[in-house]
Amino acid sequence: MAPLEPYEKVLVDEDFLEDDPHGEIACVDCHGGNPEASSFEEAHKGVVKDPSWPDPAKTCGECHEKIAAVGGSSPHFTLASFRSVVGARLSDDPHVRKKVLDEAMGIHCYHCHSSCGACHVSRPEEVEGGLVEGHYFQKTPPMATNCTSCHGSRVEKEYLGKNKGLPPDVHYAKRGMKCVACHKGGEMHGTGKTYDYRYKVENLPKCEDCHKEVLGAKSKVKAHKIHKDKVSCHVCHSVAYKNCYNCHVGKDAQGLPYFKTEKSELGFKIGLNPLRDSRHPYRFVTLRHVPVNPSIFDYYVKDAMANFDRLPTWKFATPHNIQRVTPQNKKCSSCHGRKELFLLEDDVPPEERAANRAVIVPEDELPKARR
Amino acid sequence: MEGKGGQKRVALVTAFFFIAVFSLIQLGRAQEESSCVKCHTSPKTLIELTRALAAKKPPKKSAETKGEG
Numbered sequence: 001m002a003p004l005e006p007y008e009k010v011l012v013d014e015d016f017l018e019d020d021p022h023g024e025i026a027c028v029d030c031h032g033g034n035p036e037a038s039s040f041e042e043a044h045k046g047v048v049k050d051p052s053w054p055d056p057a058k059t060c061g062e063c064h065e066k067i068a069a070v071g072g073s074s075p076h077f078t079l080a081s082f083r084s085v086v087g088a089r090l091s092d093d094p095h096v097r098k099k100v101l102d103e104a105m106g107i108h109c110y111h112c113h114s115s116c117g118a119c120h121v122s123r124p125e126e127v128e129g130g131l132v133e134g135h136y137f138q139k140t141p142p143m144a145t146n147c148t149s150c151h152g153s154r155v156e157k158e159y160l161g162k163n164k165g166l167p168p169d170v171h172y173a174k175r176g177m178k179c180v181a182c183h184k185g186g187e188m189h190g191t192g193k194t195y196d197y198r199y200k201v202e203n204l205p206k207c208e209d210c211h212k213e214v215l216g217a218k219s220k221v222k223a224h225k226i227h228k229d230k231v232s233c234h235v236c237h238s239v240a241y242k243n244c245y246n247c248h249v250g251k252d253a254q255g256l257p258y259f260k261t262e263k264s265e266l267g268f269k270i271g272l273n274p275l276r277d278s279r280h281p282y283r284f285v286t287l288r289h290v291p292v293n294p295s296i297f298d299y300y301v302k303d304a305m306a307n308f309d310r311l312p313t314w315k316f317a318t319p320h321n322i323q324r325v326t327p328q329n330k331k332c333s334s335c336h337g338r339k340e341l342f343l344l345e346d347d348v349p350p351e352e353r354a355a356n357r358a359v360i361v362p363e364d365e366l367p368k369a370r371r
Numbered sequence: 372m373e374g375k376g377g378q379k380r381v382a383l384v385t386a387f388f389f390i391a392v393f394s395l396i397q398l399g400r401a402q403e404e405s406s407c408v409k410c411h412t413s414p415k416t417l418i419e420l421t422r423a424l425a426a427k428k429p430p431k432k433s434a435e436t437k438g439e440g
Binding site for chain 2: 012013036250263
């Protein structure tokens with residue numbers, strides 16, 4: 001997505017003031033500043049660019065009381081899972097934890113948060129912001145300017161078929177479904193409960209929400225009956241997806257923060273489910289390698305990831321590239337007996353094996369070959 | 372009769388007074404809005420302003436950033 005010209009980012013559509021109910025509110029009531037000042041500097045003194053962040057209660061909450069009351073708990077708002085997954089791998093030394101969780105992540109990670117405004121009014125700050133449509137409030141956040149601004153490297157490329165040689169997700173290709181068709185407001189706005197891991201969110205979409213007949217007890221699909229609760233939907237219906245292997249953060253000679261990631265790779269690996277619970281009862285799930293490595297925060301503090309092995313580097317994943325027919329679900333033998341589809345010990349470098357012990361499939365547990 | 376006429380005049384004056392006060396409040400509010408709205412709805416003004424500001428501001432992003440986020 002091309003960045004906006006600087007003037008476009010702050011250009012308000014004159015009609016917004018007449019057509020949108022939010023246009024009836026005085027600019028100063030939400031953004032502050034001094035409309036009577038004669039200079040740019042004076043006029044913008046104390047201006048709040050995003051009045052919905054960090055506390056939407058005093059602005060959005062004036063009218064949207066119920067949403068604003070719980071909005072602060074949304075994972076998009078809190079990024080609580082960033083903190084918990086990095087925190088789990090960090091040394092127990094309070095100095096190290098503070099240095100990484102507060103300083104380094106404050107500089108490099110936490111700006112990825114969203115807010116009411118970053119979904120409904122402007123592009124997210126991560127992509128340098130800018131009004132989406134002349135300050136008109138978007139009841140449904142536009143997929144291209146908002147959702148995929150942040151979820152671009154993996155989800156967008158998978159869902160829209162931008163990974164070379166791979167088709168778009170069937171929900172998009174056949175029905176043109178946008179993100180909000182599955183990820184509805186209730187999920188996005190939060191429930192008031194803070195989750196330390198995104199797959200623990202209780203109102204996440206489920207395939208069963210729409211595909212009841214083919215997944216329920218009366219399903220006529222034999223493969224569904226056989227594999228129910230043993231294999232996640234993605235194991236049979238995803239195609240190759242992106243895996244990233246590392247990341248390094250630091251500051252350049254001018255003090256500007258940077259990150260460096262090595263080339264990502266497309267791949268497909270089935271592994272053991274590290275997250276088995278009533279919502280995810282499956283034994284086998286798709287796994288994605290995430291951009292984590294022991295030296296990621298070395299610029300700030302050496303060997304911070306003293307407990308690197310506490311979490312797998314191949315994590316539970318739900319790739320957004322669903323197909324009805326995939327290379328591994330054409331017939332039984334497309335998956336059974338094909339060990340290259342599974343994450344085996346030899347696929348994992350020795351230094352990451354301890355971290356991935358819970359997800360690596362032991363050879364004797366591979367699905368047996370079928371004719 | 373004169374008494375009724377006097378009451379009418381008082382009512383009219385009172386009504387005009389409130390209308391005038393209300394209009395002044397609205398005018399004041401509109402004027403307060405106008406400087407924000409005037410600039411932020413004018414592409415020409417914003418182009419000039421943002422160019423001048425961009426020339427003064429140092430870059431925000433490091434050239435050392437590499438790879439996908």
